[in-house]
Amino acid sequence: MAEPILRIRNLHARVGETEILRGVNLDVYPGQLHAIMGPNGSGKSTLAAVLAGREDYEVTEGEVLFDGKNLLEMDPEERAREGLFLAFQYPVEIPGVSTATFLKTALNELRKHRGQEPLDAMEFMNLMRERAALVKIDPTFFSRSVNEGFSGGEKKRNEIFQLAMLEPRLAILDETDSGLDIDALKIVADGVNALRSPARAFLVITHYQRLLNYIVPDVVHVLYRGRIIKTGPKELALELEAKGYEWVTETDEVAL
Amino acid sequence: MTTPRVERSPILEQIAADFAQRVESSNGHSTPELHALRRQAFDEFQRLGIPTVRHEEWKYTNLFPLLAKGFHLPPHRRELPSLDAVLAPLRRWGRVVSLLDGLLLPHQDEPDLLRPLSEALRDQRWFERLGRLAPFEGNAIVAWNTALFADGVALRVTNEQTEPLVAVSVLDGRGGNIAVHERHLLEVAPGASLTLVLVQRVLGEGEALLNQVLEGWIGENASLTLVLVQDAPQTAHAITTHELELARSARLELITVSIGGGFLRNMPAARLVGEGADAQLYGLTLADGSMLVDHHTTVEHRVAHCTSNELYKAILDGRSTGVFNGKILVQPNAQKTSAYQANRNIVLSSRATINTKPQLEIFANDVRCTHGCTVGRLDREALFYLRSRGLSKKEAEALLLAAFAEEITAKVPIESLRTDLNAHIEHLLHTDELA
Ligand SMILES: Nc1ncnc2c1ncn2[C@@H]1O[C@H](COP(=O)(O)OP(=O)(O)OP(=O)(O)O)[C@@H](O)[C@H]1O
Ligand SMILES: [Mg+2]
Numbered sequence: 079m080a081e082p083i084l085r086i087r088n089l090h091a092r093v094g095e096t097e098i099l100r101g102v103n104l105d106v107y108p109g110q111l112h113a114i115m116g117p118n119g120s121g122k123s124t125l126a127a128v129l130a131g132r133e134d135y136e137v138t139e140g141e142v143l144f145d146g147k148n149l150l151e152m153d154p155e156e157r158a159r160e161g162l163f164l165a166f167q168y169p170v171e172i173p174g175v176s177t178a179t180f181l182k183t184a185l186n187e188l189r190k191h192r193g194q195e196p197l198d199a200m201e202f203m204n205l206m207r208e209r210a211a212l213v214k215i216d217p218t219f220f221s222r223s224v225n226e227g228f229s230g231g232e233k234k235r236n237e238i239f240q241l242a243m244l245e246p247r248l249a250i251l252d253e254t255d256s257g258l259d260i261d262a263l264k265i266v267a268d269g270v271n272a273l274r275s276p277a278r279a280f281l282v283i284t285h286y287q288r289l290l291n292y293i294v295p296d297v298v299h300v301l302y303r304g305r306i307i308k309t310g311p312k313e314l315a316l317e318l319e320a321k322g323y324e325w326v327t328e329t330d331e332v333a334l
Numbered sequence: 335m336t337t338p339r340v341e342r343s344p345i346l347e348q349i350a351a352d353f354a355q356r357v358e359s360s361n362g363h364s365t366p367e368l369h370a371l372r373r374q375a376f377d378e379f380q381r382l383g384i385p386t387v388r389h390e391e392w393k394y395t396n397l398f399p400l401l402a403k404g405f406h407l408p409p410h411r412r413e414l415p416s417l418d419a420v421l422a423p424l425r426r427w428g429r430v431v432s433l434l435d436g437l438l439l440p441h442q443d444e445p446d447l448l449r450p451l452s453e454a455l456r457d458q459r460w461f462e463r464l465g466r467l468a469p470f471e472g473n474a475i476v477a478w479n480t481a482l483f484a485d486g487v488a489l490r491v492t493n494e495q496t497e498p499l500v501a502v503s504v505l506d507g508r509g510g511n512i513a514v515h516e517r518h519l520l521e522v523a524p525g526a527s528l529t530l531v532l533v534q535r536v537l538g539e540g541e542a543l544l545n546q547v548l549e550g551w552i553g554e555n556a557s558l559t560l561v562l563v564q565d566a567p568q569t570a571h572a573i574t575t576h577e578l579e580l581a582r583s584a585r586l587e588l589i590t591v592s593i594g595g596g597f598l599r600n601m602p603a604a605r606l607v608g609e610g611a612d613a614q615l616y617g618l619t620l621a622d623g624s625m626l627v628d629h630h631t632t633v634e635h636r637v638a639h640c641t642s643n644e645l646y647k648a649i650l651d652g653r654s655t656g657v658f659n660g661k662i663l664v665q666p667n668a669q670k671t672s673a674y675q676a677n678r679n680i681v682l683s684s685r686a687t688i689n690t691k692p693q694l695e696i697f698a699n700d701v702r703c704t705h706g707c708t709v710g711r712l713d714r715e716a717l718f719y720l721r722s723r724g725l726s727k728k729e730a731e732a733l734l735l736a737a738f739a740e741e742i743t744a745k746v747p748i749e750s751l752r753t754d755l756n757a758h759i760e761h762l763l764h765t766d767e768l769a
Contacts, residue, residue, distance in 0.1 A: 153721070153727070154722050155724050155730075157722075170716050170718075172716050172720070172734070173737060173741075174737025174738065175734070180720070184720075187725055187726070223737075244724070
């Protein structure tokens with residue numbers, strides 16, 4: 079098998095005195111899509127944030143390799159340039175910064191890192207139109223401030239639009255499905271499916287089996303109290319849906 | 335107000351010598367009435383003295399280090415310097431009229447609208463207006479200006495002026511540090527409209543202090559957009575007093591963009607004296623180094639059913655100082671007033687300071703009046719979001735700061751000027767000290 083895109087070994091992270099991640103292990107290989115499920119407060123967003131480089135969390139133990147490189151010593155922007163992308167659970171509104179300016183700066187930054195020329199205005203516009211169509215984002219959004227005044231669903235679609243623009247190696251989706259109506263869920267799922275490729279991997283955090291009907295995972299994990307306590311095939315999601323988390327957490331407690 | 339005090343100092347002696355020089359040079363050139371007025375103003379200035387930081391209105395803005403640099407009145411001029419290089423970029427913004435050391439230069443783009451103030455003052459109707467909105471009594475800066483003003487313009491607009499007028503104050507610092515006192519009278523006749531840009535330029539290496547007093551009447555249904563562009567190098571200093579009176583249904587938009595200069599103190603006042611008048615005041619400060627930018631605004635509602643709104647924003651870095659003092663005065667008759675004021679500040683350096691003070695004096699009971707002030711740093715969530723997309727920290731900061739600033743420049747109705755200001759701001763945000 080190829081080298082993993084992401085290798086997490088015994089990752090511990092805390093905020094202040096509270097340990098939130100308590101020894102996470104995970105390998106994600108090119109082309110794979112992993113789903114991470116787990117009850118509220120189990121540490122899913124924390125894992126995503128630590129991977130993206132948010133400074134609020136202190137990593138106390140463990141290591142993370144991203145394409146073989148030490149991820150944890152990179153700044154957030156270096157991680158992005160190396161091909162990591164986080165679709166935020168709560169995308170941030172940035173008044174006064176247009177979506178186009180923002181994406182153009184970001185994309186050209188990534189291109190520079192890859193040794194490519196910046197796109198000219200025309201090429202960039204065309205690319206935006208093409209990728210926006212993927213998640214049915216109206217071109218009028220390009221001139222609007224990033225996420226400002228967007229509905230919950232629009233914000234989530236905008237995250238996938240950015241993903242499509244920036245073409246990351248690893249995309250982490252933090253509850254991109256929550257707050258979406260059925261149609262929007264379908265749009266987002268179609269977008270994600272269109273972006274799946276043998277060279278790219280996904281880590282999809284969700285509470286709902288519903289999403290996984292559209293985006294079929296290769297592996298499903300249950301994160302509980304800062305640890306992955308169960309890993310299985312896509313059917314695991316169905317089982318969780320039917321039986322609830324108690325079914326796995328009880329076994330976990332026994333194991334402890 | 336604290337008791338006025340007279341300070342004996344080289345600074346005051348210099349000003350007294352300036353006054354003697356002014357009296358001598360204007361002999362035979364101006365009317366006895368103007369002579370008398372200057373004399374009274376000078377007496378009042380001597381009585382008041384230069385305001386010190388003990389003066390409530392000057393608490394955070396110390397004039398003495400500035401004046402200690404030693405400023406002289408401009409020397410008598412033999413030949414005009416070439417101003418082409420200075421004026422050319424400004425022509426993109428509109429029709430340019432230029433003043434050199436306070437004197438209106440001939441061959442202006444627009445001779446019909448305006449003439450030298452000194453000439454206009456021979457006409458009793460103009461002379462009567464001098465000091466009506468900006469009386470020198472109790473105001474040292476205006477008294478100083480009245481005693482010493484070189485000249486200025488009398489500008490009267492009677493119709494809709496579609497093309498903006500750009501008045502540039504060129505101060506010739508090639509022979510050392512100079513102080514120039516400019517005095518302007520402006521009338522926007524009923525129904526007329528004007529966009530006026532005021533900008534300052536300095537020649538040479540000397541430091542230049544502009545003391546500019548403008549009195550403006552905005553007639554019924556008339557509208558004035560006044561853009562004060564303060565973008566010069568740090569050798570340019572300015573003390574501005576812009577007193578504007580709004581008649582019934584008149585509209586004022588005042589946009590002050592202070593992104594360059596050394597010591598800048600702006601005292602705009604909008605007096606709403608006719609029902610239905612509306613005043614919008616916007617200000618942007620972008621300061622680093624040891625720059626000081628002080629916006630002391632006054633909005634006075636004298637009659638009912640008027641609206642006003644103020645938004646002042648500042649980004650402070652280095653050892654810079656920002657001051658915002660926003661006075662809203664609602665007189666007893668001014669029922670149904672609606673007055674808003676907001677002041678937002680971002681302080682980037684621990685050595686930079688902002689002093690902000692709303693000053694609400696409300697004597698009517700049926701008014702809607704709100705004010706708010708924030709002092710903060712950049713939004714951390716937004717910074718992380720941008721960085722997580724590949725923008726460097728510096729780039730992300732610059733982008734957020736530019737967005738913060740552009741809320742004000744967006745109010746500038748002249749596209750070329752707006753573009754130039756935004757480019758200048760972006761440049762400043764990418765240089766080392768800021769962000
Ligand atoms: N910055 C922080 N400061 C303090 N506590 C935090 C912080 N971030 C996370 N936590 C705590 O860590 C725990 C895990 O939070 P996290 O957001 O990772 O959970 P989650 O699995 O994403 O939950 P949800 O399903 O509700 O989104 C929670 O108890 C949360 O309160
Ligand atoms: Mg979460």
